[in-house]
């Protein structure tokens with residue numbers, strides 16, 4: 460098993476009458492992009508705030524880079540960069556000047572890291588442009604650069620693409636993938652939209668009403684979502700006979716346009732294709748299709764309300 464760099468054990472947070480987080484045991488390993496998915500109010504921010512030391516747990520324990528004592532956790536938090544909300548930047552200062560100020564505040568040497576970070580987030584050409592004149596996407600990217608000050612091994616990002624347009628979303632995604640693949644940065648990122656995370660996350664934790672209801676790898680999730688084998692054939696009625704008698708498939712549906720949907724043998728589409736072709740049926744197309752990820756998420760929560 461790979462190194463767990465973050466583990467929570469029965470972590471809980473109660474605000475007056477609200478159990479924002481309950482008995483949360485989560486594990487993030489080095490190199491993962493761990494997507495924390497949950498509807499609004501599910502408890503994602505609460506969990507991230509506890510991990511980053513922004514609030515104290517009501518119960519439970521935390522392990523960071525293997526350290527569990529208060530002192531170790533405090534020390535190891537310096538190996539984490541985070542953006543839980545849009546950070547406070549000086550509106551009249553440039554990106555560089557703002558990062559300069561944070562560098563001094565954090566007691567970090569600059570030695571070229573600001574140049575490197577501005578380049579990484581695509582803000583190297585903004586020169587004297589004031590922060591107040593930045594687009595939301597630029598502000599978020601500057602926030603990301605700030606989180607990366609000091610070269611942390613892990614990034615914790617709360618809904619970093621919330622409110623961004625599609626171009627802004629892609630820019631953030633590309634930066635995160637580069638950080639993960641080229642610098643080996645482990646990332647814990649939250650969203651209320653599963654689809655939004657699906658192009659980058661390697662693992663997911665689903666959180667609902669303050670409870671972590673499931674942890675799953677992206678490959679398992681993809682497999683679970685691939686639940687229909689869709690065929691377009693020359694002769695649907697003969698194809699159905701082959702599917703039933705030779706492939707042993709009983710769950711299928713014939714659709715208009717010479718299409719058939721099979722709900723069995725999804726692991727062996729090549730076998731279905733072979734039997735059909737061997738029995739003289741032309742297969743024009745064969746695709747493994749799946750549930751929409753949001754649909755999957757709602758099914759798991761056992762409801763149909765919108766996220």
Ligand SMILES: Nc1ncnc2c1ncn2[C@@H]1O[C@H](COP(=O)(O)OP(=O)(O)OP(=O)(O)O)[C@@H](O)[C@H]1O
Pocket residue numbers: 474475477478479497498499500501502503504505506651
């Ligand atoms: N400081 C607080 N005082 C009282 N209740 C709080 C506080 N912070 C969060 N809560 C409550 O805890 C629950 C979880 O909130 P949290 O912000 O962690 O959810 P979330 O999953 O991050 O939601 P969102 O996607 O909307 O940010 C909510 O019911 C929220 O109202």
